[in-house]
Amino acid sequence: MRLEDLGERRVLERVHALLGKPGVSGFDDDCFVSRDGLAVSIDSGPLDELSENAFEAGRKTIALNASDLCSTGVKPEYFFLSLSLPAKKEFAWVKRFFKGAQLEAGLAGGRIAGGDLNEGATYSIAGVGFTEKPLLRRNCRAGDRMVCSGTVGGAAAARLAKQRKVFRGCPAEFKHALDLPDPGYAFCRRAWRKARAGMDVSDGLAFTLHELARLSRVKVVVEELPVPRRLPAFCERHGWDLVEAATRFGEDYCCVFSGPFKDGFARVEKGKGVFLEKGGELIPLQKEGWEAFIG
Amino acid sequence: MRLEDLGERRVLERVHALLGKPGVSGFDDDCFVSRDGLAVSIDSGPLDELSENAFEAGRKTIALNASDLCSTGVKPEYFFLSLSLPAKKEFAWVKRFFKGAQLEAGLAGGRIAGGDLNEGATYSIAGVGFTEKPLLRRNCRAGDRMVCSGTVGGAAAARLAKQRKVFRGCPAEFKHALDLPDPGYAFCRRAWRKARAGMDVSDGLAFTLHELARLSRVKVVVEELPVPRRLPAFCERHGWDLVEAATRFGEDYCCVFSGPFKDGFARVEKGKGVFLEKGGELIPLQKEGWEAFIG
Structure with missing residues (x-):
């Protein structure tokens, strides 16, 4: 069995099973x-x-x-x-x-x-x-709302623009997101007060939300994708799928927190899975994100 | 100025000067x-x-x-x-x-x-x-003796033997030193009680002793090199210089400690430099060890 047959996450799972659990964090916590x-x-x-x-x-x-x-x-x-x-x-x-x-x-x-x-x-x-209060991925609760310390999709747009040789027409904020990601430190420090769970979005928002949902055994409903203001028009112009650009790549390196927040881009409910709410309907959000060995 | 013009240590020195000193250890401590x-x-x-x-x-x-x-x-x-x-x-x-x-x-x-x-x-x-009592490299004192948690030169002998295609005749303890180095954990734990300074010998014993002497502003006199029992005969048979094999390579990964030990392979005196005592005479021990970029 080669690493490319398993993929990064299944390799890590097996290594973790071998090593046992030494701390309070799960092996799913980075x-x-x-x-x-x-x-x-x-x-x-x-x-x-x-x-x-x-x-x-x-x-x-x-x-x-x-x-x-x-x-x-x-x-x-x-x-x-x-x-x-x-x-x-x-x-x-x-x-x-x-x-x-x-x-x-x-x-x-x-x-x-x-x-x-x-x-x-x-x-x-x-x-x-x-830390005295680690925000673990298994700690989301039904009734929570989710906040994000930045926007997602900018880095993916810049990367796609590079690959398709339209990088020059790419807004500076997307290039910036790719070359100089901003985790949103000040936002995070404020969010810690209310947050009980957190995860960064380095492998794409879809993967982040699916992991939080899976480990906390909850359902996540995204009400509004936290994308940069100019991303929808940019995606439309280039024939790219906005949801895919915003959720299935990564490299934005901002953080998602779950807790009793007033605002937020998503809500946590009883159940399982991750959904996008669109015109009152719930559309399942695909899980795939970036992964080493089988990228 | 390229990295190969400076060598690993001068590059690190310059990087350290740039960053300032954040802890109690010096930048010379690994x-x-x-x-x-x-x-x-x-x-x-x-x-x-x-x-x-x-x-x-x-x-x-x-x-x-x-x-x-x-x-x-x-x-x-x-x-x-x-x-x-x-x-x-x-x-x-x-x-x-x-x-x-x-x-x-x-x-x-x-x-x-x-x-x-x-x-x-x-x-x-x-x-x-x-740790509550870090054994820093600048803490050796005149009057100390030095102990080593293992032997030095075995890994170098195995490496040389490999390069010169005489690996098969190489004693197993040398091969072992190269492939499976033993820091001597139990020895170290006992030595900590008396030790006040320490450094590992990953870059060669000569470099280790020169660093300890330089940072502690003392003179180190090696009375007997801590080599494996069979190294002198092995070096003689292959026309290799014993002192060079034992002190100028590395990869043995054992630890040298300085403190008020009764026994030891070297003594610490007022003065500077590192010497090998041979028949009552003090021969300077060259400083060179292994270094990245100019290896």
Whole structure:
């Protein structure tokens, strides 16, 4: 059985079953939380997935890690950043990368506390913080409403525009979403007060909502997709499906929280599944999101 | 200025100068220690540097990270393990890898608490623990003696033997040192009681001792190299320099501690530099060790 036959999530499931459960967080939570409240999130990937701009790439490396901590209700304290780089790389690039990373770490509420260098072309990031009240994915309750710390679909639109060579006509806010994602730190900090569950949308909103629904054993009804203002017109112009662009890609790195909020883009009910409410009707929202090995 | 012009250590120095100092550990310590005693060590590298045997590769990934924590006086609590793997890789390989990692994590006193999967061919590992008394590299004092939690030179001998195609005649203990390094956890835990400074020997004993001497502003005199019993004869047979094999390579991943020990392989004096005592004479020990980008 090869990894491509299983896909990232089934591989992780099997690895997790092998290792047992060491903390209060489930293995479905991207952020580990120990019984003492230590919270750690790690991410790694190829450097060429980030922005070509070194400063933006540094910022994104921190942002994509911080979003997992923030969605769990954790203020990041320390980031540890490992880079594998070609020996021919200019030091000036590394300097700009770390300056970007340092800026983003500060915005997230923490700082870069260590790192490692090696040869190659990958990044690896560990974010550490503490929490007394982890917002786990299994904690949504019927009656909750869901809020999102940003918009979804912008990064997907920019990526699609790049692939189809119409990147120049793409609004700056979409390019920005792809190269410089904003987890919405200030929004998250306010949301933590009421939230009881959270998850970031790095693999697409559809996957996020299906995971929250599955783990909390609830039904989620999306009343209005939290898309950027200009996305519907942009999708229509290019013949792209708005719901697909907004829910089945990822890389927006904002956070969804569930709790007794007054407003919100979705409501939580008894039942199961994830639906889109449209003209009074409930349309099932497909689950598929981005996944390593079978992408 | 390219990375290969600077070398790993000067690149790290410059990055550190940029970022400022967030904890009680210096930037020269591989293990970060916060003011509250949180200790984190991270490592990353290409998977093909590890053993071809998946179980051993899993063990080594944990061991090479645990040695940094152990040398700082920290019992590892949690490990977070990220793998980038080709999609064609067999799941059975991944399973054996994690079984090895889990065994080694237990030996080190901790467990694997999380991970991430991606496409590629690298590993990345973060080890986390807590300490009230970090053994920093700047803490050696004149009058101390130094102890080592294992032997040095075995991994180098195995690597040289591989390169020169005499691997079959290489003693099993050397092969073992290369594929399955043993940080000497039990030894470390006992040594912590007396130790005030520590560092692992991942980049070679010469580099380790020079760093300890430089940061503590002391002189180190090696009275007897802590080599495996069969290394002198093996080096002589193959025309290799024993001192070089024992001190200028790395990958043994044992720990050196400095403190008021009764025994030990080296003594700490006022002054500076690192010397080898031979027949009453002090011979300077060259500093060079293994370094990324200019390896």
